[in-house]
Amino acid sequence: MITLELKDSILKLDLPSVEAKIKRFIKDYVGKCGAKGVVLGVSGGVDSCTTAALAALSLGGDNVLGLMLPEEETFNATDIQHARSVAKKFAFNLETIDISPTLRACVNSLPVYDKNDKLSKGNLKARIRMIYLYYYANRLQRIVCGSSDKSETMMGYFTKWGDAAADITPLMDLYKTQVRQLALHIGLPPEIATKPSTPALWPGHLAEEELGVKYETLDLVLYGLEHFMATEEIAHQLNVSTRLVEEIKRRWQIMEHKRRLPLTTKLGYRTIGTDFRLPYTAY
Amino acid sequence: MLEEVNIALSQISCKIGDKKHNLNKMKEQIKQAKKNGANLIIFPELALTGYTLKDLVYESAEPIPGPSTNLLTEVAKKENIHIVFGMVEQSTKASAVLYNTAVLLSPRGFVGKYQKMYLPTHSVFEEKRYFRQGSGSPIFETDIGKLGLIICYDVFFPETVRLLRLKGAQLILCVSASPAVRRKFFEVLTVARAIENTVFLAYVNLVGIEDGLQFWGGSRLISPSGSIISQAKYDDEDLVTGKIDYTDLKRTETFVPTLRDLRPELFDSLKEQAETL
Numbered sequence: 001m002i003t004l005e006l007k008d009s010i011l012k013l014d015l016p017s018v019e020a021k022i023k024r025f026i027k028d029y030v031g032k033c034g035a036k037g038v039v040l041g042v043s044g045g046v047d048s049c050t051t052a053a054l055a056a057l058s059l060g061g062d063n064v065l066g067l068m069l070p071e072e073e074t075f076n077a078t079d080i081q082h083a084r085s086v087a088k089k090f091a092f093n094l095e096t097i098d099i100s101p102t103l104r105a106c107v108n109s110l111p112v113y114d115k116n117d118k119l120s121k122g123n124l125k126a127r128i129r130m131i132y133l134y135y136y137a138n139r140l141q142r143i144v145c146g147s148s149d150k151s152e153t154m155m156g157y158f159t160k161w162g163d164a165a166a167d168i169t170p171l172m173d174l175y176k177t178q179v180r181q182l183a184l185h186i187g188l189p190p191e192i193a194t195k196p197s198t199p200a201l202w203p204g205h206l207a208e209e210e211l212g213v214k215y216e217t218l219d220l221v222l223y224g225l226e227h228f229m230a231t232e233e234i235a236h237q238l239n240v241s242t243r244l245v246e247e248i249k250r251r252w253q254i255m256e257h258k259r260r261l262p263l264t265t266k267l268g269y270r271t272i273g274t275d276f277r278l279p280y281t282a283y
Numbered sequence: 284m285l286e287e288v289n290i291a292l293s294q295i296s297c298k299i300g301d302k303k304h305n306l307n308k309m310k311e312q313i314k315q316a317k318k319n320g321a322n323l324i325i326f327p328e329l330a331l332t333g334y335t336l337k338d339l340v341y342e343s344a345e346p347i348p349g350p351s352t353n354l355l356t357e358v359a360k361k362e363n364i365h366i367v368f369g370m371v372e373q374s375t376k377a378s379a380v381l382y383n384t385a386v387l388l389s390p391r392g393f394v395g396k397y398q399k400m401y402l403p404t405h406s407v408f409e410e411k412r413y414f415r416q417g418s419g420s421p422i423f424e425t426d427i428g429k430l431g432l433i434i435c436y437d438v439f440f441p442e443t444v445r446l447l448r449l450k451g452a453q454l455i456l457c458v459s460a461s462p463a464v465r466r467k468f469f470e471v472l473t474v475a476r477a478i479e480n481t482v483f484l485a486y487v488n489l490v491g492i493e494d495g496l497q498f499w500g501g502s503r504l505i506s507p508s509g510s511i512i513s514q515a516k517y518d519d520e521d522l523v524t525g526k527i528d529y530t531d532l533k534r535t536e537t538f539v540p541t542l543r544d545l546r547p548e549l550f551d552s553l554k555e556q557a558e559t560l
Contacts, residue, residue, distance in 0.1 A: 021463065021497055024518065028492040270338070277337040280494050282300045 004227055006220045006237045013178055015185040022170045023058035029168050030059060030143060032281040037063030038145040039137045041129050041163070042087070042094065043200060044068070044079030049192050050183040051147035051171055053090040057186070061091035067136060068096040069129045071103050074200040082192050089187065099128050122201025126162030134165075143167040151176040151215060154222050155248070156255025157207065163199070164258070175219040213244065221248050288427045288454070291316035291324040291524045292502040294515045296491025299333035300343055302351060306331065309368065310358055312522055317362045319524045322427050326368035327458055327489040327498075328435050329383065334460035335493035336371070340413045344373035344381050347396050352386055359388040365427055369434065369458045372398065374415075383414045385432045385458050387423055395423050397432035401440055407462065407496060408436075420446045428453045428529060435459040438472045438486075441479065448480040448542070453529055455482055460489040462496040463518075470501070478509040481535045481542060483527045490520055507535035 004010065030038060038055050042048045048066075055064045068083050070076070080096070087094035106124060107113050114120070137144045146166025148158060153172055158164040171179055176197065183193035197207040197215070208214055213221075217238060224234035224245075231249055235242040257263070261273040270276040293312040298304040309326060316324040328334065331351055332343040345351055351370060359366045366388040374380035383399040398417025402410035420443065423430045431447030433455060438444070444455055455476065461469050469486070477484040484505045489498040502515040504525040513525030536542060 020518070024497065025492060025495065279299050279333075279335050279337050279339065282339055 004224065004229060006224055006229075006234065008177075008216070008220075010223060011175060011178055011181075011219055013174075013181055015182060018174070018182060019054070019057075019186060022054050026055055026058040026145070026168065026170055029281070030063075033143055033167075035141060035143045037065065037140070037142045038168075039065045039067060039133050039140065039142050040145045040147065041133055042066035042068055042083045044076070044082040044192070045197060046183050046188070046193055046195065047147040047149050047171060047176075047179055047197075049083065049086040049188055050179055050186065051145060052092055053086055053183075053186055053188060054170060055145055056090040056092040061093065063142075064092035065136065065140065065142070066092055066094040067129075067132060068094065069099050069132055070096070071098065071125055072100045074125075074203055074205070076200070079200075082195075086188060086192065097132060099125070099132065102128050118202045122199070122205070123159045123162055125201060126159035126199075130162050130165045137167075145170065146172075148172050149176050149179050150174055151219055151222060152207070153259065154225075154252045154255075155211065155218075156251065156258045157199070157211065158258070159199075159201075160258045175222060176215040177219045213240075213248070218248065221245055222252070225249055225252060284425075285322065285427050286530060287526055287528045288323060289319070289321045289524055289526050290485055290504055291319060291321035291522060292485060292487045292504060292513065292515055293324050293326050294487060294490055294500045294502045294521045294523075295326060295330060296489065296498075296520055297327075297330055297333035297493075299335060299493055300339040301333075302331055302343065305333070306351060306354065309355070313358055313362055313364060313366065315522055316524065317364050319522075321364060321524050323365040323367070325456055325458065325485055325487040326366075327487050328369040328385070328460040329371065330368045330458070330489070331370040333493055334489060334498070335496060336413075337409075340371055340381060341379065344371040346375050347372050347384060347386060348393050349373075352388065352393060355386075356388050356393055360390050360392070363390045365389045365394075365425065367432065367456050367458065369460075372396070381414050382417055383410060383434060384417075385434055385456070387425075387430065387432065387456075389425055391426075394425060395421055397421065397434070399434040399437060400443065401436045403436040420450070422447055422450045422452045431455050433457045435461060438469065438476055441476065444476040444480050444482065444484075448482050452482060453532060454527065455480075455484045457484060457486045459486060460498060463499040466499045466501065473503065474505055474509045474511075477505040477507055478539070479541055481507040481532060481539060483507060483529075483532075490518060507532055508539070 040052050042052050052066045133144045144166045146169035148164050148169050149171050180193050198205050231245040232242055235245045313324055369385050372382040372384035385397045387394040400417045402414050402416050404411035429451050431452035433443050473486045487502040488500050490500040501517045504512040513523045515521035515523045
């Protein structure tokens with residue numbers, strides 16, 4: 001096992017370099033795909049606002065379309081106002097579509113719908129948003145740019161085929177606290193960069209409450225796991241219980257199915273998802 | 284043999300698996316390098332195909348000599364220039380035996396090749412999945428000096444350049460496909476290899492983005508005392524030329540006589556320890 005000193009400074013970024021790399025990555029991939037730009041879901045949270053701003057800095061605002069897709073249960077006027085202020089500052093296009101009618105239609109057509117099952121309904125909201133994003137992307141010959149970060153992706157804290165469905169996810173190698181650093185660096189206002197994260201799958205849904213740990217701690221735990229540290233050592237250094245660290249590790253590992261293509265059993269010569277290996281962009 | 288050599292570092296991005304496109308770009312770079320007075324032009328590791336080929340490696344491979352080396356040999360003759368570039372080599376004996384190879388061409392024709400000895404298979408690298416490791420460290424006596432070739436990760440192993448230097452190499456050509464997170468290692472190691480062996484070293488890295496890997500460029504020509512003679516841009520395509528003068532080798536060898544002070548008896552111990560690691 002390797003021992004690192006887990007402290008806040010270990011998550012500090014070379015921000016100009018990270019900004020340049022992400023902008024280059026977006027521009028390069030969109031160009032290689034022959035796409036006319038990107039479509040993003042913009043919730044008004046730090047991840048989506050930062051992604052949209054970087055996409056606009058990379059591609060020019062005319063080539064970036066943000067979709068705000070609120071629904072009545074979790075409607076938050078502050079989030080809408082935040083998204084609009086970022087769109088204005090970084091000069092990208094922003095449209096708002098209320099998905100409530102679609103959600104109601106879905107719910108009413110589901111014979112097994114249970115109003116008390118808020119997780120299944122919450123996931124339905126995320127997947128409806130995915131449908132809107134891909135419809136726009138198809139119509140406009142663009143790609144969908146996701147805004148998942150490394151913390152929530154490692155924890156599996158997203159809806160499978162919902163909010164994580166995208167063609168590229170430029171922030172996925174940055175922990176949440178690193179996204180906050182980057183957000184401030186590129187000029188997002190502190191009230192957006194530092195506001196509590198929420199998947200908004202139901203009213204009052206807060207990420208840190210549901211995960212049971214602050215991102216400042218979670219990110220250091222995940223950083224330690226990324227660097228092959230033992231759970232006891234991470235817990236000792238961060239002065240948290242070994243049980244908490246082990247639970248985070250367990251969750252990270254059992255969520256692998258959400259991060260990969262569906263599993264199949266090997267029957268052929270080369271198998272999709274295992275030994276059928278091609279570059280993303282060839283020729 | 285020339286005492287002074289003009290060396291062009293051609294830091295290109297490649298289209299993955301598109302040899303025609305990459306060859307056209309290389310030909311343009313060669314013409315420009317010749318206009319700039321270069322005697323030698325160096326391209327990155329696997330410049331013929333791009334680095335992140337994955338399973339496309341099989342359809343991209345060619346024997347050496349083969350179609351692409353023949354084509355570039357004609358260019359070398361026509362432009363009166365030496366050319367070094369990386370490609371996937373296919374064994375003439377077994378079609379699925381592939382090497383990560385650097386090729387040296389001269390105005391007189393095909394000179395030789397080097398098959399990468401150290402194949403990174405960790406982190407994002409999976410070279411041992413596809414390539415057989417090379418086993419020789421040839422040096423090539425040419426009109427532009429005694430040349431030794433290495434490829435990328437080889438530079439992490441001091442014995443590679445030391446062996447070439449002990450065989451008489453005056454100029455080490457390191458072709459590379461190094462992604463950005465590794466930059467600090469290469470910037471230190473390329474300079475260290477030049478200093479510890481009192482040898483010129485030309486490092487040429489890929490640029491561009493392949494499968495999310497951002498290759499950082501930063502190609503450089505390094506003197507035997509470790510100073511940077513010429514340096515290409517970071518993160519962008521570039522073509523820079525620098526001049527070396529082999530008479531500098533004697534002055535540096537006198538000032539820092541690492542070869543005179545070698546202790547060969549330590550090598551036996553090194554071998555013994557490495558074998559029982």
